[in-house]
Amino acid sequence: MDKIDKKIIKMLSANARESFANIGKSVDLSAPAVGKRVKQLEEKGFILGYSLRINHDKLGLTTRAYINLKIHQSSTLRTAYNQIKTFKEVQRCDRVSGEDSLYILAYFKNNKGLVTMLERISQYGVPNTRIILES
Structure with missing residues (x-):
């Protein structure tokens, strides 16, 4: 894992729905290159999955x-x-x-x-x- 991979993980941690194009601008790579790196990070077990943050109050779980x-x-x-x-x-x-x-x-x-x-x-x-x- 290099510094680009670490930056990709940091950006996805902040927003798992961040576009590969936007990440690419930050790490100076194309969107397909970012997608390839993300896939490799998933395959190697660095990225285990993606999660959803829910407002439980709005669901009535107070x-x-x-x-x-x-x-x-x-x-x-x-x-x-x-x-x-x-x-x-x-x-x-x-x-x-x-x-x-x-x-x-x-x-x-x-x-x-x-x-x-x-x-x-x-x-x-x-x-x-x-x-x-x-x-």
């Missing part, structure tokens, strides 16, 4: 929370992780080291949705919840 889950038994960790990460409310579910086993980021329409989620995951462990006030 309650957001981080939930740390301390698993009851280590034997249930894999099961809990595999189940919880599929819940529609879950934006992110990470296995972590330390006292808490899972960190979960989830979005809900209201506090009732959060309570329902906490009830669902309590079978796996003890949740510790932090509601996001502003982000």
